[in-house]
Amino acid sequence: MKAYLAGPDVFRADAAEIAARRKELCATYGVEALHPFDQALDGLAAHDLAGAIFRANIAMMREADVVIAELSPFRSPSADPGTAFELGFAFAAGTPVYGFSAAAEPLFERTVGGVSRDNLEVLPDGRLLHADGLVVEDFGLADNLMLIEAITASGGRFFTSAGGPWAAPGGLDPFEACLAAASKRLAFAAAAEPPTHKKTAGTTHG
Amino acid sequence: MKAYLAGPDVFRADAAEIAARRKELCATYGVEALHPFDQALDGLAAHDLAGAIFRANIAMMREADVVIAELSPFRSPSADPGTAFELGFAFAAGTPVYGFSAAAEPLFERTVGGVSRDNLEVLPDGRLLHADGLVVEDFGLADNLMLIEAITASGGRFFTSAGGPWAAPGGLDPFEACLAAASKRLAFAAAAEPPTHKKTAGTTHG
Numbered sequence: 001m002k003a004y005l006a007g008p009d010v011f012r013a014d015a016a017e018i019a020a021r022r023k024e025l026c027a028t029y030g031v032e033a034l035h036p037f038d039q040a041l042d043g044l045a046a047h048d049l050a051g052a053i054f055r056a057n058i059a060m061m062r063e064a065d066v067v068i069a070e071l072s073p074f075r076s077p078s079a080d081p082g083t084a085f086e087l088g089f090a091f092a093a094g095t096p097v098y099g100f101s102a103a104a105e106p107l108f109e110r111t112v113g114g115v116s117r118d119n120l121e122v123l124p125d126g127r128l129l130h131a132d133g134l135v136v137e138d139f140g141l142a143d144n145l146m147l148i149e150a151i152t153a154s155g156g157r158f159f160t161s162a163g164g165p166w167a168a169p170g171g172l173d174p175f176e177a178c179l180a181a182a183s184k185r186l187a188f189a190a191a192a193e194p195p196t197h198k199k200t201a202g203t204t205h206g
Numbered sequence: 207m208k209a210y211l212a213g214p215d216v217f218r219a220d221a222a223e224i225a226a227r228r229k230e231l232c233a234t235y236g237v238e239a240l241h242p243f244d245q246a247l248d249g250l251a252a253h254d255l256a257g258a259i260f261r262a263n264i265a266m267m268r269e270a271d272v273v274i275a276e277l278s279p280f281r282s283p284s285a286d287p288g289t290a291f292e293l294g295f296a297f298a299a300g301t302p303v304y305g306f307s308a309a310a311e312p313l314f315e316r317t318v319g320g321v322s323r324d325n326l327e328v329l330p331d332g333r334l335l336h337a338d339g340l341v342v343e344d345f346g347l348a349d350n351l352m353l354i355e356a357i358t359a360s361g362g363r364f365f366t367s368a369g370g371p372w373a374a375p376g377g378l379d380p381f382e383a384c385l386a387a388a389s390k391r392l393a394f395a396a397a398a399e400p401p402t403h404k405k406t407a408g409t410t411h412g
Contacts, residue, residue: 011341013329050345054355075317075338076282081290082350088294111281123219132281135217139256144288149260 001186003179004034004061004095006087007070008080025176029183034060061086066182067095068175071143071158072102077110078143091150098156098182099147100174104164107143111136142166157181207392209385210240210267210301212293213276214286231382235389240266267292272388273301274381277349277364278308283316284349297356304362304388305353306380310370313349317342348372363387 003026009018019037026033039056041049061067067090074080079101090097103110112120112130120136121129130136141148142158151158159174160166168177209232215224225243232239245262247255267273273296280286285307296303309316318326318336326342327335336342347354348364357364365380366372374383 008340011343013335013339013341015341016331046345050347050351051355051358054351054359057352074282075284075340076280078281078287080350081284081287082352084287084290085294085297085350085352085356088291088296089298090294091291092295092298125222129219133219134214134281135219135221137217139252141256144286144291145256145260146263146288146291149257150291152257153260 001030001066001183001190002032002034002064003182004064004067004086004090005070006036006067006083006090008072008074008083009070010037011074011080022175026179029179030187031179031183034064036060057086058089061089061095062093064090064095065186066098066156068098068100068178068182070101070175071099071147073110077107079147084144084147087147087150091154096154096156096182096185097151098178099142099151099158100168100178101142101158101160102174103142104160104162104167106140106164108136108138108140155185207236207272207389207396208238208240208270209388210270210273210292210296211276212242212273212289212296214278214280214289215276216243217280217286228381232385235385236393237385237389240270242266263292264295267295267301268299270296270301271392272304272362274304274306274384274388276307276381277305277353279316283313285353290350290353293353293356297360302360302362302388302391303357304384305348305357305364306374306384307348307364307366308380309348310366310368310373312346312370314342314344314346361391 005022009015012018015037019035023033023035036057039053041052044052067086069083069087071079071083087097117128123129127135128138137145139145142160148158157178158166159168159177161174162171168174211228215221218224221243225241229239229241242263245259247258250258273292275289275293277285277289293303329335333341334344343351345351348366354364363384364372365374365383367380368377374380
């Protein structure tokens with residue numbers, strides 16, 4: 001089983017260590033991790049690099065049985081747009097998507113900060129306007145509805161750090177909670193498949 | 207020809223007017239606009255609404271011949287994550303994607319603001335660290351590479367308002383520049399198709 005690890009960890013200074021740690025954890029669950037940070041693109045000129053990274057990430061996603069995406073807020077109240085793109089790609093490709101975040105609060109609370117609902121302007125159509133002049137999504141979800149609903153619709157799960165409605169059970173690290181759920185599901189799906197390979201092998205050897 | 211209009215305009219107070227204006231413009235190009243703001247979801251309970259919007263947007267994207275996505279910065283230096291998701295979905299579904307933005311500058315400059323490159327920390331692997339503790343993508347692109355490279359790889363175009371390297375030609379509104387390019391391309395593709403329908407019609411009448 002192969003899992004593509006999407007997320008903004010590639011933008012952290014210690015990206016290589018985070019990737020190594022997560023890949024080791026995947027291995028303990030019998031999962032091969034495909035990680036954007038692993039690409040061997042050293043020889044490329046700068047102007048070719050973006051396209052090469054794009055193609056390598058797309059190829060890894062096509063190879064993956066599952067995508068585990070970190071949706072921790074990135075320079076905004078929401079997930080990073082590269083990860084959001086990859087969630088959309090995976091969902092369209094029929095790949096189950098799992099999500100996790102370090103942020104425990106729903107998107108609405110993260111966006112408005114300490115401002116109470118009563119202090120937000122209500123538009124004639126009922127939507128709530130933030131002080132930044134933009135409407136705040138108010139569905140009680142952890143991030144933009146397209147991201148969270150795609151996880152649900154694909155049969156995936158979403159977990160956060162402790163303290164909110166989506167806290168991983170037993171105080172588990174939310175990435176590991178995704179990994180555990182995804183590996184269990186895919187092992188079950190593999191076991192439930194008709195044993196066509198075994199039959200073919202039997203014919204060949206018999 | 208049908209175009210799905212993705213973008214953060216749904217989060218603006220005047221979302222309905224923006225949608226109406228863009229749909230009218232589409233009609234002048236012979237394009238039927240499919241817009242997230244058009245859904246008839248009035249009767250739904252709040253807890254069903256997010257899922258219903260998700261499913262309606264996915265259905266509209268599947269119906270669309272092209273996606274035209276607004277990537278204007280949304281509560282961050284980047285596009286809104288819902289639009290990024292939809293770009294990923296469309297690309298995986300084989301739908302050409304066009305993008306536009308009100309921001310003329312590349313992502314790097316938008317992220318670091320007025321800070322010069324010399325004042326950024328260079329990590330041992332060459333990446334540039336912003337004062338926020340996160341690496342800044344530095345490919346000279348208008349947004350996260352996954353978004354921009356997907357537009358290019360799908361054969362689409364990206365245009366911004368005046369003042370930067372991707373300014374729409376002739377001072378055209380960047381949405382209209384996308385619309386013009388997309389409608390031209392799809393009209394050409396339709397004209398280049400073998401005339402199988404005409405032959406069938408001829409047989410029937412002859």
